[in-house]
Amino acid sequence: VNAPSDSGLRIRPYRDPDQAAVVALWRACGLTRPWNDPASDIAHCLKSREAALLVGEDAGGRVVASVMVGQDGHRGWMYYVAVDPDRQKSGYGRALVAAAEAWHNARGVPKSMLLVRAENARVIAFYRALGYEVEERVLMTRWLKTPPAPPGP
Ligand SMILES: CC(C)(COP(=O)(O)OP(=O)(O)OC[C@H]1O[C@@H](n2cnc3c(N)ncnc32)[C@H](O)[C@@H]1OP(=O)(O)O)[C@@H](O)C(=O)NCCC(=O)NCCS
Numbered sequence: 001v002n003a004p005s006d007s008g009l010r011i012r013p014y015r016d017p018d019q020a021a022v023v024a025l026w027r028a029c030g031l032t033r034p035w036n037d038p039a040s041d042i043a044h045c046l047k048s049r050e051a052a053l054l055v056g057e058d059a060g061g062r063v064v065a066s067v068m069v070g071q072d073g074h075r076g077w078m079y080y081v082a083v084d085p086d087r088q089k090s091g092y093g094r095a096l097v098a099a100a101e102a103w104h105n106a107r108g109v110p111k112s113m114l115l116v117r118a119e120n121a122r123v124i125a126f127y128r129a130l131g132y133e134v135e136e137r138v139l140m141t142r143w144l145k146t147p148p149a150p151p152g153p
Pocket of ligand 1 (some may be wrong): 031080081083084089092093123126
């Protein structure tokens with residue numbers, strides 16, 4: 001995980017001092033939502049042995065990319081796939097997804113999966129370029145705590 005990828009991105013595990021940069025990255029990429037507090041999402045991930053948060057540093061050591069990975073013994077998941085908007089289209093996203101797949105593969109998980117919000121359809125082209133296919137499924141959920149108020153007008 002630590003060697004720089006072909007793109008020059010160095011992907012390594014998240015460390016506490018990265019928090020401000022990672023939260024800023026997620027905000028810049030539009031990945032935060034009122035019901036997902038980024039700091040508690042990170043804390044929750046770090047507590048799990050079946051999940052990890054990886055960050056990508058550029059040559060100058062600046063955190064410019066992230067991916068959160070997890071596995072449930074059946075499938076591998078990725079979340080918070082993010083590249084600094086000023087650094088996109090340089091192969092960093094490809095390197096992140098490869099790192100997530102390697103993390104899954106190392107744990108014997110046969111399939112990597114991710115969810116794309118319907119309004120984020122533009123990233124479908126990105127994942128297609130990496131060999132991902134759209135599988136039609138109905139996603140069903142239920143809140144286990146009080147759901148957040150819907151966004152205001
Ligand atoms: C999606 C995202 C991670 C892609 O990162 P990136 O560093 O720009 O991607 P790469 O440069 O590695 O691109 C890899 C391939 O995908 C293609 N691609 C990337 N963005 C694309 C787009 N918007 N439309 C079409 N193709 C795209 C590239 O052309 C490239 O293909 P190639 O290597 O054959 O030329 C980045 O745009 C991002 O952070 N977006 C905001 C956050 C987000 O929506 N994340 C996904 C949550 S599900």
